[in-house]
Amino acid sequence: MRASKLGLAVGIVVVLILIGAAAYFMSKTPPPTSSATPTAPSPQQNITLYVVAYKGKTADFIQFAGQLYHQLHPNVYVKVITYPFSQYLTNELTVLQAHSSQYDIVEFTSTSSLRFVPYVVPLNPYVGTLFNMSDLIEPQEDFGGVYYNATSGQNVYIGVAYETDIYTLVYKKSLFDNNTLAQQFYREYGLQLDPLTWENWTAALDADKFFVGHGITKYGIIIADDPSHDIIDAYPAVFGWWYLHDPSLNKGTSGGIPTFNIMFYGSPAPGCPYPLPDFNTTDGIQALEVYRELVSYEPPPNVTAVSYNNDPQLYAQYAPAAILFVSQLAYLPPSVYNDTYVAPLPGGYAETGTSFLAVSKYSAHIQQALDFLAFLVSPKVQIYEYLYFHHFPISKEAFQMLLSNSTLSSHEREILKEVYQAAQNAWANPPNIPPTAQVLIPTFNQEVYMYLLGQMDAQTAMNSAARSWINALVQTYGPCH
Numbered sequence: 001m002r003a004s005k006l007g008l009a010v011g012i013v014v015v016l017i018l019i020g021a022a023a024y025f026m027s028k029t030p031p032p033t034s035s036a037t038p039t040a041p042s043p044q045q046n047i048t049l050y051v052v053a054y055k056g057k058t059a060d061f062i063q064f065a066g067q068l069y070h071q072l073h074p075n076v077y078v079k080v081i082t083y084p085f086s087q088y089l090t091n092e093l094t095v096l097q098a099h100s101s102q103y104d105i106v107e108f109t110s111t112s113s114l115r116f117v118p119y120v121v122p123l124n125p126y127v128g129t130l131f132n133m134s135d136l137i138e139p140q141e142d143f144g145g146v147y148y149n150a151t152s153g154q155n156v157y158i159g160v161a162y163e164t165d166i167y168t169l170v171y172k173k174s175l176f177d178n179n180t181l182a183q184q185f186y187r188e189y190g191l192q193l194d195p196l197t198w199e200n201w202t203a204a205l206d207a208d209k210f211f212v213g214h215g216i217t218k219y220g221i222i223i224a225d226d227p228s229h230d231i232i233d234a235y236p237a238v239f240g241w242w243y244l245h246d247p248s249l250n251k252g253t254s255g256g257i258p259t260f261n262i263m264f265y266g267s268p269a270p271g272c273p274y275p276l277p278d279f280n281t282t283d284g285i286q287a288l289e290v291y292r293e294l295v296s297y298e299p300p301p302n303v304t305a306v307s308y309n310n311d312p313q314l315y316a317q318y319a320p321a322a323i324l325f326v327s328q329l330a331y332l333p334p335s336v337y338n339d340t341y342v343a344p345l346p347g348g349y350a351e352t353g354t355s356f357l358a359v360s361k362y363s364a365h366i367q368q369a370l371d372f373l374a375f376l377v378s379p380k381v382q383i384y385e386y387l388y389f390h391h392f393p394i395s396k397e398a399f400q401m402l403l404s405n406s407t408l409s410s411h412e413r414e415i416l417k418e419v420y421q422a423a424q425n426a427w428a429n430p431p432n433i434p435p436t437a438q439v440l441i442p443t444f445n446q447e448v449y450m451y452l453l454g455q456m457d458a459q460t461a462m463n464s465a466a467r468s469w470i471n472a473l474v475q476t477y478g479p480c481h
């Protein structure tokens with residue numbers, strides 16, 4: 001889903017130090033001995049599992065877990081190969097399409113997940129025996145890790161979410177918990193300044209006007225507007241409020257039809273095997289107008305595109321709040337991080353941004369690769385993802401272990417609590433049907449960006465994007481009747 005994960009590598013020396021610390025910790029609290037415990041290969045067999053991922057802290061966590069796994073199973077080595085985000089997808093699919101055994105485990109994002117279906121091992125036979133899916137936060141796993149097979153009528157697990165990541169609101173407590181500012185904001189707008197109380201996007205826009213208008217901060221609430229990818233995440237984060245409150249859009253669903261999600265109606269169109277786009281409706285236009293107003297309180301999009309590469313820095317230096325993936329909190333300066341808290345998006349929801357790992361069908365070590373994935377998402381390994389890499393676990397039990405850890409600061413536990421709660425209500429997602437990455441994202445982003453630049457009106461932009469999406473649906477699923 002996200003367009004890049006900033007590459008602040010931990011480094012091999014640091015990883016080795018952490019392995020020693022982890023070995024001590026695990027000697028005190030060994031990994032679970034349930035069915036999720038990996039099965040070691042025979043003593044005579046030495047194997048290396050090759051994991052391909054994009055560069056960043058999560059790749060470092062996977063390598064770190066691989067070192068822990070090797071300590072428990074000395075005959076198995078794990079090597080993580082990384083590529084820049086812009087290169088990983090082409091590289092992985094080229095290898096998989098050649099039926100090569102070069103990679104044992106591959107990483108993919110939510111919006112690219114269905115392109116991997118033909119090449120990865122279905123996990124359904126291992127659910128309940130090797131993988132405890134009830135311990136994984138469901139909305140995180142569902143958006144990319146599961147797809148609906150229309151032929152069999154079955155939901156198929158194709159990958160495992162190895163972390164929790166949500167796109168939601170973060171804010172500086174020193175500003176929003178300031179009594180003087182709060183009283184002034186209430187006098188001017190009749191609203192609480194506390195983001196946890198915001199029921200709609202009007203409150204967010206009022207906060208923008210307040211902070212920028214009074215010269216308290218240079219920018220308002222930072223939200224991405226980079227057309228290369230980020231708009232496809234930013235728009236549904238805003239549009240989710242309208243989708244939630246309009247039954248004519250959601251058709252009684254929670255988050256829409258799986259894989260189509262909220263940028264399509266919540267039920268198929270008459271005579272169609274699929275739903276049609278819904279963002280060119282009155283609701284969709286209103287959400288787009290709010291998005292543009294949010295952007296107006298930050299660097300102009302034709303001067304400085306706000307992206308996942310620079311929004312943590314813009315927030316840290318110039319803004320009272322931002323809509324970020326919570327994994328990006330790891331890249332904030334300590335002083336800003338310690339002042340930052342997390343809230344759901346206005347109205348009480350969030351968006352999912354999880355990445356996944358899957359086992360290649362062409363791996364020569366399928367069972368060992370499955371075992372390592374089960375080990376990676378086991379609770380007592382998952383806690384290291386937060387403690388050492390400041391990304392959030394996918395395991396519910398790991399969250400509870402961290403929340404009850406009195407050695408963590410109250411600030412850290414508050415962030416963990418808010419992320420855990422919001423992650424279970426993170427349904428405001430863009431589509432991840434097969435043509436998403438190649439067709440839907442570029443056509444939607446370009447039209448919206450033209451609108452943000454003032455070169456196209458809202459209705460024309462959304463109608464044009466909707467036509468492109470419908471053409472992609474017809475080519476993928478066939479025409480309506």
